[in-house]
Amino acid sequence: MKILALIAALGLSALAMPAFAEGYPQKNIDLVVPFEPGGSVDTTSRIIAETANTILKGGGLVVVNRGGGGGIVGQTSVAQAAPDGYTILAMTSSVVTNPLLKGASYTIDDFRPVALYNLDPEVIVVPADSRFQTAQEFLAAASAEPLNIVVAGIGTSHHMSGLAIERVTDATFNYIPTSGFGAQVQAVVGGHADGALWPLGEAMAQAESGGVRLLAIAQEERDTSFADVPTFQEVGIDIPIFATFRGWAVPADTPDDVVATLSDLMKAIYENPAYVERMTTAGFKPAFRDAAAFQALIADDAARSAIIIEEAGLGQ
Amino acid sequence: METILLGFQTLATPMVIFMLVLGLFAGMIVGSIPGINDNIAFAVFIPFSFSMPAEQALALMVGVYCAAATGGAIPAIIIKVPGTASSLLTAEDGNAMARKGMAGRALGIAITSSVVGGVASSIVLLFFAPSLARVALEFGYIENFALAILGLSSVVGLLRGNVAKGAIAAIAGLLVATIGFSPVTGFPRYTFGNMNLIEGIPFVPLLVGLFGVAAMLDLMVGIFRDRKNNIALSKLPEIGSLLLPRALMRRLLPVWVSGSVIGNVIGMLPGAGMLMAIFLAYDNAARRFRRLYEGKPGETTWGNGAPEGIAAPESANNAVTASSMVPLLSLGIPGNSTSALFIGALALHGMVPGPLLFSQHGNIAWMIIVAFLVANILMWPIAVTVIRTVSKPIFLIPKEVLVGVIALLCFMGAYSDGANVFNMWIALVAGLAAFAMRLTNIPLGPFILGLVLGPQLESSLNNSLIISRGTWLVFIDPVSHPISAGMILASILLWTVPVILNFRPKKIA
Numbered sequence: 001m002k003i004l005a006l007i008a009a010l011g012l013s014a015l016a017m018p019a020f021a022e023g024y025p026q027k028n029i030d031l032v033v034p035f036e037p038g039g040s041v042d043t044t045s046r047i048i049a050e051t052a053n054t055i056l057k058g059g060g061l062v063v064v065n066r067g068g069g070g071g072i073v074g075q076t077s078v079a080q081a082a083p084d085g086y087t088i089l090a091m092t093s094s095v096v097t098n099p100l101l102k103g104a105s106y107t108i109d110d111f112r113p114v115a116l117y118n119l120d121p122e123v124i125v126v127p128a129d130s131r132f133q134t135a136q137e138f139l140a141a142a143s144a145e146p147l148n149i150v151v152a153g154i155g156t157s158h159h160m161s162g163l164a165i166e167r168v169t170d171a172t173f174n175y176i177p178t179s180g181f182g183a184q185v186q187a188v189v190g191g192h193a194d195g196a197l198w199p200l201g202e203a204m205a206q207a208e209s210g211g212v213r214l215l216a217i218a219q220e221e222r223d224t225s226f227a228d229v230p231t232f233q234e235v236g237i238d239i240p241i242f243a244t245f246r247g248w249a250v251p252a253d254t255p256d257d258v259v260a261t262l263s264d265l266m267k268a269i270y271e272n273p274a275y276v277e278r279m280t281t282a283g284f285k286p287a288f289r290d291a292a293a294f295q296a297l298i299a300d301d302a303a304r305s306a307i308i309i310e311e312a313g314l315g316q
Numbered sequence: 317m318e319t320i321l322l323g324f325q326t327l328a329t330p331m332v333i334f335m336l337v338l339g340l341f342a343g344m345i346v347g348s349i350p351g352i353n354d355n356i357a358f359a360v361f362i363p364f365s366f367s368m369p370a371e372q373a374l375a376l377m378v379g380v381y382c383a384a385a386t387g388g389a390i391p392a393i394i395i396k397v398p399g400t401a402s403s404l405l406t407a408e409d410g411n412a413m414a415r416k417g418m419a420g421r422a423l424g425i426a427i428t429s430s431v432v433g434g435v436a437s438s439i440v441l442l443f444f445a446p447s448l449a450r451v452a453l454e455f456g457y458i459e460n461f462a463l464a465i466l467g468l469s470s471v472v473g474l475l476r477g478n479v480a481k482g483a484i485a486a487i488a489g490l491l492v493a494t495i496g497f498s499p500v501t502g503f504p505r506y507t508f509g510n511m512n513l514i515e516g517i518p519f520v521p522l523l524v525g526l527f528g529v530a531a532m533l534d535l536m537v538g539i540f541r542d543r544k545n546n547i548a549l550s551k552l553p554e555i556g557s558l559l560l561p562r563a564l565m566r567r568l569l570p571v572w573v574s575g576s577v578i579g580n581v582i583g584m585l586p587g588a589g590m591l592m593a594i595f596l597a598y599d600n601a602a603r604r605f606r607r608l609y610e611g612k613p614g615e616t617t618w619g620n621g622a623p624e625g626i627a628a629p630e631s632a633n634n635a636v637t638a639s640s641m642v643p644l645l646s647l648g649i650p651g652n653s654t655s656a657l658f659i660g661a662l663a664l665h666g667m668v669p670g671p672l673l674f675s676q677h678g679n680i681a682w683m684i685i686v687a688f689l690v691a692n693i694l695m696w697p698i699a700v701t702v703i704r705t706v707s708k709p710i711f712l713i714p715k716e717v718l719v720g721v722i723a724l725l726c727f728m729g730a731y732s733d734g735a736n737v738f739n740m741w742i743a744l745v746a747g748l749a750a751f752a753m754r755l756t757n758i759p760l761g762p763f764i765l766g767l768v769l770g771p772q773l774e775s776s777l778n779n780s781l782i783i784s785r786g787t788w789l790v791f792i793d794p795v796s797h798p799i800s801a802g803m804i805l806a807s808i809l810l811w812t813v814p815v816i817l818n819f820r821p822k823k824i825a
Contacts (some may be wrong), residue, residue: 039660046664047664069802073512079481148783154499155502174782176782177500178775182649182650186647189453205670208672283668
């Protein structure tokens, strides 16, 4: 273990073992959720931990809630934690935007992505009794005059998805920042706004029960559960994919073999049928990207967010 | 009806009933410890609930949720430290009554009012949930702004004596509420670069400080004063009978009805919250008390042990618990932050609240509803048991020791909210501030009201004006927004009626 860590530290990462790190874990691993219990990151993390603990030997995976500061408090604590593999961050898109928008002291480079477990594409949502039947009608109306669109908050990824749509179409939006998903559902289902930009995972229940209608989904192919909802590109919005991501990251200097072990662990979890079942019923579509693919996705997201933040004058 | 029976059937298994009763006991104790509330209890409990069957986990949560709102009244009455924020108004009249040697009477009023409010809202949940949820949907940004104005106007009922000091407190609360993100621009304000303040001052440690730490300082000063004057340290008041005489029950009935109605209505509205309900109910009861009883022989003044001052907030806060589940279960919209945690617990068991819950997991949905009714009925004997067995010995502790115990509980409670040492500093500073306010007779109630309503006022005003394209008249438009117009009118009356009534006698003289 010591030798392996030394090799990694010397930058000779090519020589490190790609598979399971020897003697790791020897104690419990903290999975830091930088939000209060009960939210989507917390729920998915607990489902993952349950499956992980049937696989792991030597130590278990323990979910630790460290909420506050819009995620910054918990995220900063992981950025500063010992890079020994015993502290994992439940990483979301806010890790990319928090340093740009809210002045968080860490940067995205303080983290090393491990694996992705869920991608939640953005959807355009309107009330069930809305005058807009299709995304084309919605975009045409938004080009004529600005539509009132509910988003989780100014500077959130949902606000940015709206700005991204404005960049590539003639549509214009008035953003109505509404904190708390309950209040957002209230505003849309009650017809107090023209529509909303939501992650599919949260919109799903309201769409299935007929409270809202989905007009378009921001991913490359249609979703199997909502086969009649067109993609952004099909309706003329040139954004192939816009999704919030959920995954794991560790402090930047964590050794390669530990990262590989954790990435393999996530893959094993992803291949567990009980896990897939449990995630799906909770409203989250399981996915898997290894460390390299997750890193590429984050880099893409960071580049795109930086442009939008710059153009909209949101940065600090 | 068949579906209600299905709910009873799911509930009526020994383990589920056991969990409900366990939850009630736990909630009562958690509620009566300052600094620990139902939110923190859920946070600790949700991980364990994972391995339990769904119906047992949810029964336990229902028990904790219902009982915590009641348990908060126990320390509020006996030592003037509200166990939960929902009992902060109970501390005034409740503790005044206890100091007069009627702690049992005050506790009796608190428990009975809680049970009445809780049962009333459980019945509403049982029979009217879907239709009422539709009405709650009518509340948009414009109505929310009007509701916040109405809530802020209830400050009139809290003011005693110096109006200027009350206004200063309310404005200070509104100003403190601006710390953290601006809901309008997304930029942080007044955080001085401190990441812990980016979402505003964390609420739990703030309340722990304002009440718990301040009460601890108050007790300490009292002990020093007694020592200096060589007065033997007085024991805390004895608890007498918890049963209410029939005449008192008849007198309080109208207060219970109005408290329950206010709690039910506010509970159903997402974003309004339990504190708004207790302030509105308290204000309403204050008017009634002043009209009917104040100045009569054998009656005290408002804030000095009036039974209505306990009955109104305690019936209202328990009426919020079940009614906050109305929009959650029928539409998937949580009424407040605690009921939002039910979403998390349901999701862990693969269920999503909303209309689909009734079709896909009808037994669970109806069990939750039925559990609220049963929990509120079982609450009376359980509250009595807790007061007689657990609370009583705690309150027989000498005052010097009690100071240490409160300090320990407060700082533990503040820390446990996010496991953050910074929160302990917040509790300490808030405690010193509240103590200074007490010394200068600046009331705490209006401060809390401003603090709670500030963010709602700001964001609903901003969003209303976006939708109305900048037209302010939208709030008083009786055609498009009759609910808002009505609430604005009611707010104007709340402010002007006392002024007009004040002028009249002078004219006669």
